[in-house]
Amino acid sequence: MALALAVGVAALALLPLGYIAWYTADLGWEGVRELVLRPRVGELLWNTTRLVLGTVIGCAVLGVGAAWLVERSSVPARRVWHVLLVAPLAVPAFVNSYAWISLLPGLDTYAGALLVVTLSYFPFVYLPVAAAFRGLDPALEETARGLGLSSWAVFRRVQLPQLRVALLGGGLLVALHLLAEFGALQMLRYPTFTTAIYDQYRATFNGPGATMLAGVLVLLCLGLLLAEIRLRGRRGYARTARGAARPVRPVDLRGLTAPALLALATLVGLALVVPLASLGYWMTGGRSAAVDWAALSTTTGTTLALAAAAAAVTTAMALPTGWLAVRARGRISTLLERSTYLGSSVPGIVVALALVTLSIRATPWLYQTVPVLLAAYAILFLPRAVVTVRSAVEQFPPLYDDVAASLGSSAPDRLRRVTVPLLAPGIGAGAALVFLAVVTELTATLLLAPTGTTTLATAFWSASSALDYGSAAPYAVVMVLLSAPATVLLSRDARRGLTP
């Protein structure tokens, strides 16, 4: 029963990938060559690659530097800095992008795109690296110092090798997110695969062209995902022994304290203060008319309802997969679990494109309906629910069931008194993560939402696309407020990536 359900979930998760594969095969080699081997694709590939490389390097430098200062140096108010460095995650990348371009219209260049996405994504490196720093056994560093190594040598020869897994993991996460990023780059008018797919779809409704671009993009994502899975397999390398490690004595910065503070302040200023100030500016002093409260509340209501429905559906779908992954370990359950990760590594634009085409062709009565939109959300955000359900089940050994049975409790009674109460917190956390992700989802919603249905993200998008920055601001503010709790959850899940 659970197996059949999990197979169904995996099939849904793999639907977009299967669609792309089927379409490619159907097109034949000649067709594929004609559509893929052309200068436009090369241009997009170059744009995408240099942006991904630049962003990953930028995020790595900022993330490791900030993590070292916060976790290992004597910089004052370390806890405050930690929160401030995670906080940019509460600002969706496309809102950040809007905040910058609305103030500095000249940012529609490679450098501008690099700046904005780096500031949006560096916490993805900062968080795991900071956690890894925290987990490093100080005894190793002391041993190295005892062997006569300098501070710099300790960092390079002892700490850096241990941080490698966290750093690479964070970098891959940045790259995967960036490949899927649409809103931020479209707003900065920086052409990459996602924006090209969107434009092609909107302008010409050119099925084969858009689908083949999607195919190339999916290949890039799968390459990165494979790298991530291989890396995760070796994660044990960075894990630390149990038991409380002694607190680390931070490196005394002495005269460098002021420059360090200045560097952190600049980073937080650019990544957090600028977008918030920009939002504040457009909310109050901008050219906008008064806030349209009625529209704002309707849109917020729609968004919350959609997010709640998506959270319920996605978490329900995650239950069989998460349960089997723990209770029936083996090839099949691993395969089913991996399918959900694989499916969600496909960028939102591709998922949307696949579902649009499939629903028009196979089930026209479902085209542009809420169920298709919910299916897209489920495909994109299943791993968040699977990961939390899975860890909840892991903390619930079969032993409790045995003990309850030996105390005379029947199967339904056990479900009510033992299973559900023990799994509820994990399931709730998974649902909350999905909920918060849906609140700021832009790409799939843009393509799949039923006509007349606007969410915070799409309302924000249509206003800001029309350069009506003032009307867009209130929607952005609500999204930031709703996402703030997600940063708390994310800072706890620091070492999780796409695959647990």
Next chain:
Amino acid sequence: MSSLTVQALTKAFGTTPVLTGVDLHVPEGSLTALLGASGCGKTTLLRLIAGFDDPDAGTVALGDRIVAGEGRAVAARRRGIGFVPQEGGLFPHLTVAGNISFGLPRRQRRDGGRVRDLLELVGLDASLADRSPHQLSGGQQQRVALARALAPAPSLVLLDEPFSSLDAGLREETRQAVSAALVASGATAVLVTHDQAEALSMADQVAVLRSGRLVQLTDPRTLYRSPRDLDVAAFVGEAVVLDADVRGGTAHCALGAVRCDGDVADGPARVLLRPEQLRLAPSGQAGALVARVHGVDFYGHDSRVRLVLSDGATVNARVDGADLPAVGDDVAVTVRGTALAFPVDAAGRSVPLQPSV
């Protein structure tokens, strides 16, 4: 309370046999320890008795009621068997009181007096009732788990290595509290353990399991004095084993002539002594055998003296008192009591003493 009878119980996981033809009888109101090294099948036996797994062959009976085998499989929840798992297994979402009253009928669950009585039975303070399991020490968790198992007045209580996760001091204290509670409740109990001291000190009878077979079932003293073979002897305590030649009921070995237990046929044998049977005295004593002290391990309450005999064999003696020989001293060794002789067969292997139980 009722007795437990296990007959010809057999279980395999895939092609790996885990239990082979185990027979076991636990009299009403007694405590039986299942003793064996890890992987010998003792936890599997416990799970079959509890009803968490089904046997491939054989029967399990509580009193006269067959609960497994002969085409019957009574569900675990209908067996009335209390279970105390290794680390307590307290439900983390319930308080101590909630855990203890879990198996009680709905109406009795709110009865604070009942919970208090059970806490008292396992030697815990009634003020713990509202705590969460994670606020308890390991020993307290074990006692609450026992109280929970005893609450519905089960016909039998199973304890799966309940003390193995506790540190030494707490283990002794918890052991005594659990013993007392089991006696006070008059429960029939089966305790799984790999700790021979625990088995010998707590149980009315000990069942020794080895590779899925029951090797010996007897009371602790007999087990220690008359183990069925030399492996069991070494498993239940430190052993001094020497080659000997038996003539007329006396074994002649490196420690001289030692009387044997019971009737022993003449011929080559291996004899078993316990280290506390060896007595040491300053050398020069007439008629005593001289050995050289190779090492001394001082434990406080007693000491182990490692000796090299004249033929090169090494033996250990347990000696109490502070008057210990120094390393390199020569000491006189005498044997107190009798030895247990295991005849040696043609292949040079010692032969078990009694037929399989």
